[in-house]
Amino acid sequence: MYSEKVMDHFAHPRNVGEIEDANAVGEVGNAVCGDIMKMYMKINDDQVIEDVKFKTFGCGAAIATSSMATELIKGKTVDEALKLTNKAVVEALDGLPPQKIHCSVLAEEAVKAAIANYYDKKGIKHDLLKDCDGHCATCQKQH
Amino acid sequence: MEDRFVYADNAATTKTSPEVLQAMLPYFGEGYGNPSSLHQKGREAKKAITEAREKIAMLLGDKPNEIYFTSCGSESDNWAIKGAAHAWSGRGKHIVSTKIEHHAVLHSLEALEKEGFEVTYLDVDGDGRVTPEQVAAAVRDDTILVECMFANNEVGTIEPIKELTAAVKAKNPKTLVFTDAVQAVGNIPVNVADLGVDMLALSGHKIHTPKGIGVLYIKTGVRILNLVDGGGQERGKRGGTENVAYIVGLAKALETAVGGLDENRRVAAMRDRLIDGILEKIPYARLNGPREGRLPGNVNISFEFIEGESLLLLLDMAGICASTGSACSSTSLEPSHVLVSIGVPVELAHGSLRLSISRDTTDEDVDYILEKLPPIVQRLRDMSPLYEEVKKNQK
Numbered sequence: 001m002y003s004e005k006v007m008d009h010f011a012h013p014r015n016v017g018e019i020e021d022a023n024a025v026g027e028v029g030n031a032v033c034g035d036i037m038k039m040y041m042k043i044n045d046d047q048v049i050e051d052v053k054f055k056t057f058g059c060g061a062a063i064a065t066s067s068m069a070t071e072l073i074k075g076k077t078v079d080e081a082l083k084l085t086n087k088a089v090v091e092a093l094d095g096l097p098p099q100k101i102h103c104s105v106l107a108e109e110a111v112k113a114a115i116a117n118y119y120d121k122k123g124i125k126h127d128l129l130k131d132c133d134g135h136c137a138t139c140q141k142q143h
Numbered sequence: 144m145e146d147r148f149v150y151a152d153n154a155a156t157t158k159t160s161p162e163v164l165q166a167m168l169p170y171f172g173e174g175y176g177n178p179s180s181l182h183q184k185g186r187e188a189k190k191a192i193t194e195a196r197e198k199i200a201m202l203l204g205d206k207p208n209e210i211y212f213t214s215c216g217s218e219s220d221n222w223a224i225k226g227a228a229h230a231w232s233g234r235g236k237h238i239v240s241t242k243i244e245h246h247a248v249l250h251s252l253e254a255l256e257k258e259g260f261e262v263t264y265l266d267v268d269g270d271g272r273v274t275p276e277q278v279a280a281a282v283r284d285d286t287i288l289v290e291c292m293f294a295n296n297e298v299g300t301i302e303p304i305k306e307l308t309a310a311v312k313a314k315n316p317k318t319l320v321f322t323d324a325v326q327a328v329g330n331i332p333v334n335v336a337d338l339g340v341d342m343l344a345l346s347g348h349k350i351h352t353p354k355g356i357g358v359l360y361i362k363t364g365v366r367i368l369n370l371v372d373g374g375g376q377e378r379g380k381r382g383g384t385e386n387v388a389y390i391v392g393l394a395k396a397l398e399t400a401v402g403g404l405d406e407n408r409r410v411a412a413m414r415d416r417l418i419d420g421i422l423e424k425i426p427y428a429r430l431n432g433p434r435e436g437r438l439p440g441n442v443n444i445s446f447e448f449i450e451g452e453s454l455l456l457l458l459d460m461a462g463i464c465a466s467t468g469s470a471c472s473s474t475s476l477e478p479s480h481v482l483v484s485i486g487v488p489v490e491l492a493h494g495s496l497r498l499s500i501s502r503d504t505t506d507e508d509v510d511y512i513l514e515k516l517p518p519i520v521q522r523l524r525d526m527s528p529l530y531e532e533v534k535k536n537q538k
Binding site: 007010011013016018027031032033034035036037038055056057058059060061062063099 | 448449450452453456457460469470471472476478489490493525526527528529530531
């Protein structure tokens with residue numbers, strides 16, 4: 001069901017953990033839906049993401065997309081990271097089963113949530129936080 | 144402990160046993176006759192299925208002409224429910240069932256609801272059980288059918304089918320009682336005469352035959368619509384040339400299973416060792432389903448802060464095959480309706496693990512699971528933002 005790349009990133013996730021002195025932290029998803037991604041970043045004065053780590057509660061695809069997303073934005077500028085799409089994450093993983101595409105959306109949103117947190121701290125206005133997209137069947141929100 | 148392969152998903156399917164395969168093999172070769180043929184090849188095949196039918200009837204406590212061979216448990220479920228509903232719709236359109244049935248039952252009932260039948264889905268308690276009183280209370284004058292599974296496939300709860308049947312018949316003698324006994328047969332004693340049910344479904348591949356054979360028991364005098372009109376096989380109710388090899392295999396499998404019911408005490412002891420061992424070694428875990436009145440091979444435990452599909456993938460890498468009620472492992476992205484019905488919070492349903500063992504399981508397999516599972520759960524917890532908060536609160 002999963003590609004070799006997905007299995008590799010699931011079995012050997014890159015950048016798992018926390019950053020003690022992170023200046024950007026974002027969390028998306030909820031336990032009822034079955035996946036939560038939390039992303040920590042260390043962004044320097046040049047707006048380069050020097051370090052990024054994640055913690056994820058979720059399925060194999062959720063862990064693999066988190067891992068891949070961190071790989072794709074590490075060392076990039078904030079502006080570059082904001083251009084990361086869920087499609088790019090899916091492609092980098094050699095595809096995901098249809099019912100798992102939402103995991104890649106969550107990964108994109110986790111990156112944006114962390115950067116939103118960074119902007120908030122800096123007093124920079126933004127429009128990065130989206131509401132739940134209603135991708136899962138168990139969410140108690142009405143869509 | 145050395146790496147090994149442990150198959151702990153016997154509620155999904157079992158490994159075909161060597162003796163079943165041996166019994167079947169002649170009918171893939173020289174025993175190719177059509178049981179309806181009058182010549183020697185036909186007679187040979189006819190003899191094989193007649194003997195198989197007699198053996199199965201004896202083991203289930205019914206008469207040979209009450210056994211109808213089908214292709215699987217789902218077919219038996221569909222036939223019993225739709226066949227009875229359509230045969231008796233003139234008398235009433237009300238059916239009683241429970242919220243924790245197999246999808247073959249639930250989706251059959253939903254199809255009937257679209258046709259105008261009314262279905263009452265009974266709640267179960269925290270152990271997954273219905274009471275005979277509860278079922279009887281739901282039965283009305285226009286209730287034509289009561290369906291309740293004999294044992295639950297996810298949490299292993301054994302339902303009081305005998306008492307339930309008696310209670311239903313006392314309330315309305317005309318109401319038919321059907322039990323989906325797919326998970327029960329071979330694992331606990333099942334005797335249809337003793338139970339008093341009108342219909343019972345079973346499946347071969349849960350008791351060590353290959354996939355592709357099931358039975359619907361229909362008590363003499365109980366009328367349901369024909370499933371397949373054809374050449375008169377299965378007393379005209381389910382036409383189609385008989386699946387001779389599989390019928391022979393099923394008889395062999397049932398003989399071994401029923402003859403080995405004592406073996407289930409050993410399986411139940413391994414189950415209890417697994418449950419106790421897991422709950423002792425892993426904090427923030429809870430058993431789903433009852434301690435007593437549980438299938439001998441069923442273990443279902445939820446782990447907080449982690450998700451079941453990733454747990455299954457890691458167990459698979461360690462050589463252990465298991466199952467989960469997590470939404471993330473289903474295409475519908477909905478968590479197990481059974482776990483939700485017994486009151487397991489959705490978050491914990493996501494983190495559920497079902498280990499279903501069988502007589503093929505060994506003590507070494509149990510040791511291996513108990514060794515491999517705790518560090519795998521811990522590994523996922525260390526990755527989980529939910530566990531992070533717990534650890535911080537502990538400090």
